[in-house]
Amino acid sequence: MCLRDPTERWTNEKLGFLVDLFPQICEVFILNGVDQYHPTLAPTEPKHLPYWYPTLLLNLDIKKALPAEGVKFLFTRLQTKVIKNGRYDLEVVVMDEGGDVVALSHHVCFIVGAERNTSARRKPDAVKL
DSSP states (O other), X not given: OOOSSTTOOBOGGGHHXXXXXXXXXXXXXXXXXXXXXXXXXXXXXXXXXXXXOOEEEEEEXXXXXXXXXXXXXXXXXXXXXXXXXXXXXXXEEEEOTTSOEEEEEEEEEEOEETHHHHSOOOOOOOOOO
């Protein structure tokens, strides 16, 4: 993975952003194995899924400091072990170009309907005295 701006590089300060930037593993199961991020899907048939995946917990353990000037490329590997009852866990391993582990991250995420994130917020009723 590299940043869009060719002059920008991954630094230790950007690792938190990197580990929270990933395709949702659950969507592959929902789409029956079709990868919605694959370029062969026709843009005329967008696959908008009705789910939101808020992060409940995110741990980040930096194993190797990146050089002060940063690095252009980092590799991430994702794995989930359990998807059950509206939650899933996620392990993210970040490696540099040499294959050394730079960081480990573990997430616990909810799987909820997208309307929970897009619906209008209710205002609490005024307290009557």
